[in-house]
């Protein structure tokens with residue numbers, strides 16, 4: 582993705598939901614996109630699929646997938662890519678699953694739409710997929726309706742449907758947020774196993790830094806429609822440079838340190854119709870400098886080719902962290 586800009590045109594003004602986002606994800610790799618609610622994570626992924634609400638428009642940028650710019654394809658060509666080459670799973674499987682058709686019918690439909698197989702073969706493939714994603718008694722489950730499955734099983738069924746055409750890219754938007762922690766761990770493990778087997782790339786959207794640490798190779802931290810920090814997972818977790826990334830990391834519960842209360846980030850995500858001038862994070866930032874941060878917007882600075890940060894004063898955070906670690 583190169584300099585993607587996706588705007589929404591509303592009665593109250595223009596919402597710059599995604600404003601100049603760039604990243605890269607390769608075969609077999611997982612990119613985590615992390616940030617609070619409203620930072621533009623979902624709009625970024627819906628832009629890749631070109632499935633925006635009516636009032637949304639991609640106004641600039643490129644999305645190069647296997648050498649082709651998705652933004653230049655006709656709707657017909659795009660339809661061949663959706664679901665076959667690029668698949669998506671969501672937090673709430675009922676968004677993707679139709680309540681009036683059986684799980685099997687829906688997986689078979691996806692298979693038949695993109696592959697030249699008979700109904701009988703498609704049914705067998707659907708059963709095999711359900712088995713692969715860990716659904717017990719798949720021969721029986723294939724004829725059940727979504728409401729007959731538990732939340733975790735529905736999530737597995739949606740993954741089966743998404744994987745039915747062996748996509749090269751899977752976009753997972755908060756895939757485990759609605760599940761309890763043990764099921765969450767199982768689903769993440771399943772995604773990792775399937776990724777290894779299929780060699781697919783994953784874009785994982787989450788607000789949970791724990792999930793990012795578990796799953797990602799690279800991380801893009803988003804704030805108010807922009808990437809504020811980008812790097813490999815180890816760098817982001819051990820050497821965060823942006824005060825927002827640092828604050829997100831500080832708000833994860835830890836078992837190695839005694840904590841009376843979890844830290845939260847003060848203030849709220851800014852109103853997209855009324856972003857603050859300068860750096861959009863400055864009203865919440867402990868390193869804010871008047872006359873600079875509230876006036877100019879920092880560029881995404883490339884620190885060493887692999888690590889990028891959008892902050893004028895990232896050295897201040899470094900100094901604070903190093904001073905803390907010496908205590």
Ligand SMILES: Nc1ncnc2c1ncn2[C@@H]1O[C@H](COP(=O)(O)OP(=O)(O)OP(=O)(O)O)[C@@H](O)[C@H]1O
Pocket residue numbers: 589590591596598616617618619620621622623624625634636637788853
């Ligand atoms: N159809 C729309 N019209 C106007 N604004 C929209 C529309 N769709 C999304 N937005 C706005 O775009 C911004 C980014 O939304 P997005 O859903 O990408 O955030 P997110 O980071 O995925 O948050 P969440 O974790 O809550 O899903 C938000 O301010 C949202 O209100």
